[in-house]
Every structure is written in structure tokens, then in C-alpha cells.
Amino acid sequence: MKILLKLIILILPASFIWMFFLLLTEDDSIIGADYRNFALPEFNLEQLDESIFIDSSDLGDDYIINVWASWCITCRVEHPYLMSLNNKGVPIIGLNYKDEKNDALEWLSKFGNPYERIIHDYKGTLALDLGVTGAPETFLVQNGKIIAHYQGEINESIWNEVFSPIIEEKELF
Amino acid sequence: MIIEISHFLSILSTGLFFLVGSFALTTNNTPYTSNLISRTYSHAFLFLSSSFLIYIWLAITDNFSVQYIANHSNSALPTFYKISSIWSAHEGSMFLWIFFLALWGFIFNIKIKNAEILKPKTMGIISLIIVGFLLFLLITSNPFITILPIAPLNGADINPVLQDPALAIHPPTLYLGYVGFVIPFACSLAFLINGDPDAKWEKLVNKWSVSAWVFLTVGITLGSWWAYYELGWGGYWFWDPVENVALMPWLAATAFLHSLSVSIKSSQLRTWTILLSITVFSLSLFGAFIVRSGIIDSVHSFANDPQRGLYLLAFIAVIIAASLSLFVSRLSLIKPSGNIKTFSKQSFISINNIFFVTLIFSVMLGVTYPLIYEYLYDQKISVGAPFYNAIFIPIVILASIFLFFSVDSKWSRSIDFRIFTKPIVLSLFFALTSTFAIYFIFKTNNIAILLTIFTGLIVIIRYLIEVWTALVYKKYLNVFSAIAHFALGLLLVSISFNSLLSTERALNIKINEFEEYKDLTIYFKDIRVRKDSNYDAIKAEFNIKDKYGNNFDLSPEKRRYFTRGQITTETAIYISPLRDIYLTIGDQLEDGSWIVNVQINFLIRWIWFSACLMAFAGIVLIFSNRKSNI
Amino acid sequence: MRYINIFLIFFSLLVSSGTVYEFSNDEDEKRFNKLLNDIRCPKCTSGSLSSSNAPISEDLKQKIAEMINSNKTDNEIKEYVTKRFGKDSLYEPEFSRETYILWFSPFLVLILGLFFFLLRRKI
Numbered sequence: 001m002k003i004l005l006k007l008i009i010l011i012l013p014a015s016f017i018w019m020f021f022l023l024l025t026e027d028d029s030i031i032g033a034d035y036r037n038f039a040l041p042e043f044n045l046e047q048l049d050e051s052i053f054i055d056s057s058d059l060g061d062d063y064i065i066n067v068w069a070s071w072c073i074t075c076r077v078e079h080p081y082l083m084s085l086n087n088k089g090v091p092i093i094g095l096n097y098k099d100e101k102n103d104a105l106e107w108l109s110k111f112g113n114p115y116e117r118i119i120h121d122y123k124g125t126l127a128l129d130l131g132v133t134g135a136p137e138t139f140l141v142q143n144g145k146i147i148a149h150y151q152g153e154i155n156e157s158i159w160n161e162v163f164s165p166i167i168e169e170k171e172l173f
Numbered sequence: 174m175i176i177e178i179s180h181f182l183s184i185l186s187t188g189l190f191f192l193v194g195s196f197a198l199t200t201n202n203t204p205y206t207s208n209l210i211s212r213t214y215s216h217a218f219l220f221l222s223s224s225f226l227i228y229i230w231l232a233i234t235d236n237f238s239v240q241y242i243a244n245h246s247n248s249a250l251p252t253f254y255k256i257s258s259i260w261s262a263h264e265g266s267m268f269l270w271i272f273f274l275a276l277w278g279f280i281f282n283i284k285i286k287n288a289e290i291l292k293p294k295t296m297g298i299i300s301l302i303i304v305g306f307l308l309f310l311l312i313t314s315n316p317f318i319t320i321l322p323i324a325p326l327n328g329a330d331i332n333p334v335l336q337d338p339a340l341a342i343h344p345p346t347l348y349l350g351y352v353g354f355v356i357p358f359a360c361s362l363a364f365l366i367n368g369d370p371d372a373k374w375e376k377l378v379n380k381w382s383v384s385a386w387v388f389l390t391v392g393i394t395l396g397s398w399w400a401y402y403e404l405g406w407g408g409y410w411f412w413d414p415v416e417n418v419a420l421m422p423w424l425a426a427t428a429f430l431h432s433l434s435v436s437i438k439s440s441q442l443r444t445w446t447i448l449l450s451i452t453v454f455s456l457s458l459f460g461a462f463i464v465r466s467g468i469i470d471s472v473h474s475f476a477n478d479p480q481r482g483l484y485l486l487a488f489i490a491v492i493i494a495a496s497l498s499l500f501v502s503r504l505s506l507i508k509p510s511g512n513i514k515t516f517s518k519q520s521f522i523s524i525n526n527i528f529f530v531t532l533i534f535s536v537m538l539g540v541t542y543p544l545i546y547e548y549l550y551d552q553k554i555s556v557g558a559p560f561y562n563a564i565f566i567p568i569v570i571l572a573s574i575f576l577f578f579s580v581d582s583k584w585s586r587s588i589d590f591r592i593f594t595k596p597i598v599l600s601l602f603f604a605l606t607s608t609f610a611i612y613f614i615f616k617t618n619n620i621a622i623l624l625t626i627f628t629g630l631i632v633i634i635r636y637l638i639e640v641w642t643a644l645v646y647k648k649y650l651n652v653f654s655a656i657a658h659f660a661l662g663l664l665l666v667s668i669s670f671n672s673l674l675s676t677e678r679a680l681n682i683k684i685n686e687f688e689e690y691k692d693l694t695i696y697f698k699d700i701r702v703r704k705d706s707n708y709d710a711i712k713a714e715f716n717i718k719d720k721y722g723n724n725f726d727l728s729p730e731k732r733r734y735f736t737r738g739q740i741t742t743e744t745a746i747y748i749s750p751l752r753d754i755y756l757t758i759g760d761q762l763e764d765g766s767w768i769v770n771v772q773i774n775f776l777i778r779w780i781w782f783s784a785c786l787m788a789f790a791g792i793v794l795i796f797s798n799r800k801s802n803i
Numbered sequence: 804m805r806y807i808n809i810f811l812i813f814f815s816l817l818v819s820s821g822t823v824y825e826f827s828n829d830e831d832e833k834r835f836n837k838l839l840n841d842i843r844c845p846k847c848t849s850g851s852l853s854s855s856n857a858p859i860s861e862d863l864k865q866k867i868a869e870m871i872n873s874n875k876t877d878n879e880i881k882e883y884v885t886k887r888f889g890k891d892s893l894y895e896p897e898f899s900r901e902t903y904i905l906w907f908s909p910f911l912v913l914i915l916g917l918f919f920f921l922l923r924r925k926i
Contacts, residue, residue: 009497010497014494026548036886036889038886098858124862130887131845131887411850411854531909531913534912539905542896555893556896557894557895560895560896560905568909678823679824681821682821759856
């Protein structure tokens with residue numbers, strides 16, 4: 001009995017310390033990426049550049065949703081990469097988040113438009129339903145389901161780490 | 174440059190402390206060596222404190238060639254905050270920690286005679302711990318780094334949230350508590366090394382331990398009070414990881430004090446007492462590790478740095494490994510101490526130890542579980558208030574019921590089996606009727622709250638009866654115990670009522686209009702812009718009337734600080750004996766109205782009052798002169 | 804479509820009345836406040852929704868108020884939040900096989916401790 005207690009007294013703290021050692025030295029998985037899986041929420045919002053309403057059926061089967069705004073500085077940084085993605089044939093749907101229509105359109109005409117279509121989410125309702133906490137954020141949608149989500153600016157390395165593996169595995173685009 | 178003198182003095186003191194430590198642990202104990210160790214320790218402390226005082230001087234005189242001071246202070250700050258900016262971030266607060274550690278050792282050094290057998294080894298162990306921390310400071314967290322050749326003209330402003338008197342004294346008070354437990358820790362190890370089972374280390378460290386406990390209690394209470402009025406959320410305890418790592422040493426310390434009293438009185442539970450003394454200090458170190466390693470996200474964390482985390486972890490591992498190995502190998506030193514009688518006071522305290530260990534275990538589990546879960550399942554979870562409440566409420570209630578019955582227990586004698594004595598019956602009766610009354614008046618079905626109120630009441634009433642009996646029949650009363658436990662009962666009742674009765678709502682009001690909430694009529698008088706030395710603010714002025722005839726003004730603000738552009742909300746609180754009226758302003762809506770958050774917090778001041786009362790009980794003990802030292 | 808209508812109705816309601824989050828009874832308001840305390844702010848390092856006034860927190864609070872008013876249960880609301888923001892948005896850890904140890908071990912420790920105490924009575 002006493003031996004058992006002695007063992008517990010020695011081993012318990014030791015294992016705790018060992019656990020913390022492991023935690024401190026392990027490599028982090030990519031911060032900002034999550035693979036939570038859920039159906040694309042229903043919505044019916046205005047398109048940015050035309051006075052028509054669109055919903056999920058207008059978007060196609062597989063595509064990227066990119067959350068952006070004219071007030072978002074980081075969005076400008078990721079913009080060139082989005083243009084290059086678009087050139088490679090990746091369908092990108094824009095979600096204009098809590099932005100004034102005129103500001104958004106001006107921004108696009110100044111920097112270029114990588115989006116097939118753009119949803120104007122003025123109040124941020126669709127964004128909230130998607131779990132967006134700010135801009136820029138990017139979602140990968142397959143058959144009406146969200147399968148990947150990245151918070152932050154995407155570039156070549158993020159794309160290759162977070163999205164490419166899934167795209168290749170599921171043979172999208 | 175003066176900073177280099179301060180730097181040099183710290184390095185010098187590291188060397189001297191190492192000398193003291195290594196000498197004390199390897200030499201025989203003679204009057205000569207004991208004297209030498211004591212004096213050298215004082216010299217080492219002299220160097221260290223000079224280094225620290227010079228550092229403070231440099232902060233007060235705006236010496237921005239020191240990188241840390243440049244990063245955390247500013248010439249526009251009042252002197253008080255220039256000083257407190259020293260402990261506003263990692264390097265400086267570590268320096269303060271070490272200084273306090275050495276300070277406790279110094280005071281112990283002065284007050285305890287050199288002839289005391291355990292003293293030299295105690296000083297030695299303290300010295301080596303100081304060396305470990307000083308090396309950590311100098312190598313990984315150097316506060317003495319300079320910006321040369323051109324020092325900045327002015328410093329960066331510290332986080333405006335930190336410019337607050339309560340927050341300025343919260344870390345020092347807390348640290349004094351944490352590091353104070355090095356005394357019993359070192360002394361218990363000295364006892365184990367020394368090998369004489371009759372050496373009464375427990376008696377030696379008693380008042381020191383209580384003092385450290387008082388500081389820890391007050392430090393935690395200050396943190397809670399500050400968070401309440403500063404953060405705008407109106408809560409007083411969030412079970413945030415950093416709060417929890419302060420709670421764990423406190424729980425261990427409280428258990429330790431109880432166990433200590435038994436060991437002093439009847440030389441029983443000595444094994445528990447040593448183990449608890451090692452546990453308290455280890456948990457203090459563990460707390461430092463968690464906060465500074467960046468391993469857990471929290472509002473409180475200092476800058477993250479895995480390298481520092483690894484060093485601290487290694488250091489803590491060494492200390493814990495050494496002390497526990499020593500403990501395990503010298504376990505046989507402690508002679509069997511005779512049976513503990515059924516439900517004697519010792520028995521109750523022994524059971525109490527088990528309750529406390531369970532609570533410490535639960536907090537540790539809650540803090541580390543998200544990390545374990547993420548490691549095992551690659552997913553994140555949070556462990557917060559619902560978990561801790563679910564664990565603490567039943568266990569604290571149970572422990573308090575044991576406390577209630579323990580009042581009648583006797584030292585070294587089985588409890589009188591007439592369990593239902595007059596005081597017990599009276600307490601149960603009054604508590605039960607009060608609880609039923611509360612149930613009917615407030616129409617609550619919340620069993621947890623009702624049970625907690627009931628438990629708090631039986632403790633309160635029992636101790637009131639105890640005090641009354643002592644006064645009227647001139648019976649002996651352990652004043653410390655009575656005040657502290659009465660305070661615990663009061664704490665339980667206050668927390669329960671606060672949870673039961675407090676309400677809040679977000680209103681939107683236009684200027685010159687009013688809104689009603691519960692019994693309050695809130696009239697929005699005006700909103701003005703005002704400017705101060707390092708921020709400008711929007712100040713909203715309200716006049717509030719309640720149904721009790723009170724009429725008062727509250728002016729919550731939103732501030733924007735210049736140097737960092739940070740926006741903070743300042744709460745406005747009206748304090749009355751039973752409740753706080755708590756106001757903050759939110760954003761302005763499109764129609765011109767402003768969002769106003771109103772909270773009515775019941776008995777919240779009583780919660781801190783209870784905690785302070787507990788600390789006061791400790792102070793009473795420290796200054797009492799009774800020989801029994803309990 | 805329904806979402807938009809409900810949202811617009813509540814938005815206009817809140818502009819005209821004095822309460823930001825309207826509920827039809829006290830119970831609902833209490834539920835609301837409790838949920839705000841138990842759900843993590845999606846954007847903050849640490850802190851509940853009730854302690855945050857970040858824009859995303861405000862949006863989420865609005866959504867939760869709506870859901871309460873459309874008679875959604877607490878569980879449905881929590882599911883909504885966790886689906887989008889992750890399991891760690893709830894301060895109450897789930898009660899599942901992976902967390903049995905978390906919920907039960909404190910009581911296990913207590914029972915074992917008291918049991919050994921009764922057994923030995925010579926501690």
C-alpha cells in the first residue's frame with residue numbers, strides 16, 4: 001500500500017511534466033484552418049453588381065467562397081493570389097462582408113475582379129451562418145457542403161497546405 | 174551606465190546565493206557555519222535588492238535606454254504607474270518575483286536564530302531556488318538589455334487597462350503569497366535532509382505560512398475585484414486558466430495550514446503536512462510556468478515563448494523531482510503517531526485534506542484537459558464555468574457540512590456521540606426555516622443555490638453560537654478558526670444570492686429620454702466628449718432613481734488612448750449595502766440611441782468582504798501570542 | 804427568406820423599443836443571459852459572449868436572441884454555434900466517451916480518498 005502511494009506520488013507529477021514537455025515541443029497544426037463539415041446555409045441575398053437576388057442554387061456544385069471587403073486591408077494583400085487562382089480556373093464566389101455597395105464596386109474596378117459572382121452580405125447574416133469572424137476568410141464547398149475553412153489571408157503555401165490536398169483527393173475543379 | 178551596475182549586482186548576487194546554497198547543503202552544522210551562511214545570505218540579498226532598487230530608480234527617472242522600461246513605461250505616466258510598469262510584463266515581473274523570494278528568505282534569516290537546527294539548510298535550499306530563477310532571468314528574460322547608442326526619447330505607453338491602482342498592487346500581493354511558501358517548502362526539505370524526526374519544523378514555519386496565505390488570499394481577491402469593475406462584464410470569477418493557477422496554490426495552502434495545525438498540536442498527519450508543503454510551492458511554480466510559457470491562451474498571458482517555457486518546465490521538474498524523491502526516501506523518518514480517533518478534530522482535518530486534494534485535482538484537470546484532448550483527438554474543446562461549478566458546488570457543500578459537525582469535535586478524542594446537541598439543532602432549525610423562506614419568497618427551484626445557502630447558513634449560525642457561548646460562558650474559542658469559517662459560510666451565502674438575484678439587460682436609450690428596468694428609472698441626461706492626458710473619451714451621463722428613494726448619477730465612458738489607439742469601456746457603479754447598479758455603454762445605433770448595459774448585482778461586495786474577513790482571520794492569528802500556535 | 808424577414812422585424816423593433824434584445828418573457832431573457840455566459844466569443848483570446856462587444860459577438864448575440872424567440876431549444880442553439888465556430892465555443896465540455904474522465908474522475912478521487920481514509924484511519 002505504501003509502495004503504491006509512493007509510486008503515485010512520484011509518477012503522477014512526472015507524467016504531467018512529461019505531457020507539458022510534449023505539448024511545448026510539438027509542431028502546431030496549421031493555425032486558422034478547420035475542417036468542420038456542415039451544409040451551406042440557406043440564403044437569399046442581392047448580388048453586388050446586379051439588382052438580382054441569388055441563392056445557393058445559383059452557385060454551382062463545387063467552388064470557393066472568399067469573404068472580403070473594401071475596408072479590409074489584408075484582403076488587398078491576398079487579392080493577387082485570388083486573381084491567379086481565378087486564372088487557373090478555380091471558381092471563386094465572393095462574399096462582400098458588411099460593405100457599402102459603391103465602395104465594394106470601386107475597389108473591384110481598381111484592383112480587378114477574381115470572382116464569378118459576388119454576394120452582397122451587407123448585414124453579415126450569411127457570414128454569421130457560415131461562422132465568419134472577420135475578413136478575409138475562405139471556404140471550400142463541395143456539393144452544397146462546406147468541407148474546409150481558413151481564417152486569414154491565403155497565399156501559395158496556405159493554399160497548398162490547407163486546400164490543395166482536399167481538392168486533389170476529391171478531384172474537384 | 175547605471176543599468177550595467179544593476180545588471181552586475183544581479184549577477185554577483187547569483188554567485189553569492191549559489192555559494193550559500195552549495196555550502197549550506199554540503200557542510201556540517203556548526204555555530205560557525207550557521208553564522209557564515211546567515212551572513213552571506215544577507216550579503217547576497219543586499220546585492221540583489223540594490224540591483225532591484227536601482228532598477229526601480231531607472232524606471233522612475235525615465236531611463237529609456239533600458240529596453241524593458243522603454244517598452245512598458247512612458248514619461249507621461251504618474252510615478253506610481255512608472256513603478257508598477259516594472260511588473261506589467263514578463264521580465265520585470267519575474268524580477269519582482271525573485272526579489273520577493275529573496276526578501277522572504279531575508280526576513281526569515283533575520284528573525285530566526287542561527288542556533289535553530291534547520292535554519293542553515295533552509296537558507297541553503299532557498300538560495301538554490303533563487304539561483305535557478307536568477308539564471309532563468311539573466312539568460313532567457315533579461316530585463317537589463319539596453320537600446321544603444323540612441324535611446325528612444327520616450328517609452329511606449331503601457332496597456333491603459335493596466336493603469337489602475339488595484340491592478341498595480343494585485344501582482345505584488347499575489348507574488349508575496351506565492352513565493353512566501355518557499356519558507357515551509359525549504360524548511361520541510363531541510364527537516365527531511367536533517368533526519369531528526371523530533372525537529373519541530375512545523376512550529377517554526379507556522380506564522381510564516383499563515384502570512385503567505387494571507388497575501389495569497391488578498392491577492393486573489395484584488396484580482397477578482399479589479400476584474401469586476403474594469404472589464405465591463407460584471408462577473409467576479411471566470412475560471413480562466415490564470416485564475417485557476419492562482420486558485421490551486423491557495424487551495425493547497427489552505428489544506429496545508431489545516432494539516433499544519435494538527436502536526437503542531439499532536440504530531441500527527443506529519444506526512445500529509447510535508448507533502449502539502451511541497452505541493453503548495455510546486456503549484457506556485459507551476460502557475461508561473463503556465464502563465465509565462467504561452468502554452469495556454471488566456472487574457473492574462475505574458476508574451477509567449479516556448480524557449481522560456483521549456484526552461485521553466487525543466488527547472489520546476491528538477492525541484493519537484495528532488496523534493497518528492499527526498500520525501501519518498503525519507504518517509505520512514507516520521508514515526509507512527511498513534512491512531513486517529515473517530516471523528517476527532519484530527520480526523521475531520523484529515524478528511525478535509527482529502528476534500529481539498531480533490532478540488533485541486535479537479536482544477537488541474539480542467540486546466541489541462543483541453544490540452545490533453547487536443548493532443549489525443551486533434552480537436553479543441555473548452556472547459557469553463559459549467560464544469561467547475563458542477564464539481565465545486567457538491568464537493569464544497571459536502572466539505573462544509575463536515576466543517577459544521579467538526580465544530581463539536583475534540584482534539585484526540587472521539588466526538589461525543591450525542592450528535593444532535595443544542596447548537597447543532599438550533600443551527601439546523603434556523604438554517605432550514607430561512608432556506609424555506611427564501612424558497613418561497615424568491616420562488617426558485619435551483620437546488621444547487623438552495624443547498625449552498627443552507628450550508629452557508631448552518632456554518633454561519635453555528636459559529637455565531639460558538640462565539641456567543643464563548644463570551645457568555647467564558648469558554649475557550651479559537652478566534653482564528655471562528656472568523657475564517659464564519660467568513661466561509663458568508664462567502665457561500667453571498668455567492669448563492671448573487672447568482673440567484675442578479676439580473677442584467679441591454680437597453681437602448683436616446684438622450685433626454687428614459688427607460689425603466691426592474692425598479693430603476695434610468696434617465697439619459699447627456700453625452701459629452703472629454704480629454705485627459707493620454708486619452709479622449711465619450712462620457713454618458715445618467716440619472717437613476719430606484720423604488721427605495723435613492724437618486725444618483727452614473728457616468729460610464731468609452732475611452733480611446735492615444736499611443737496605441739486602444740478603446741476601453743469604463744464602467745460606472747453605484748454601490749449600496751445589498752446591491753450594485755452597474756452601467757456600461759455600448760455602441761450608438763442608427764436611430765441615434767445608445768446601447769446601455771444595466772446590471773443589478775446583489776451581494777457582490779459581500780463576496781469580497783468574506784474573502785477579506787478570511788484574510789483578517791489570518792492576520793489575527795499572526796499577531797496572537799498564544800503558545801499553542803494554532 | 805424567412806431569416807431576412809425575421810431579422811428585419813427584430814431590427815426595426817429594437818430601433819423603436821428601449822430594449823436591445825426583446826423577449827416575450829423573463830424565462831427567455833434568463834436563458835439568453837445564461838447562454839451568453841456559456842458561449843465563447845469567437846474572436847477573442849478568452850472570454851464569453853457576455854463579456855465581449857466585438858462586432859461578431861454582437862451579431863451572434865442577435866442571432867441567439869432570434870433563435871430563442873423562434874422557440875429553438877438551448878441544445879439547438881448550441882449546435883448552431885458549435886457547427887460554425889467549433890466545439891470549443893461552448894464553455895461546458897461535451898459529455899461523451901472522450902470526456903467521461905473529465906466529468907467523473909473528481910468524484911472518483913474523492914470516493915477513493917474517503918474509502919482509503921476509512922480503511923486505514925491512521926493517516
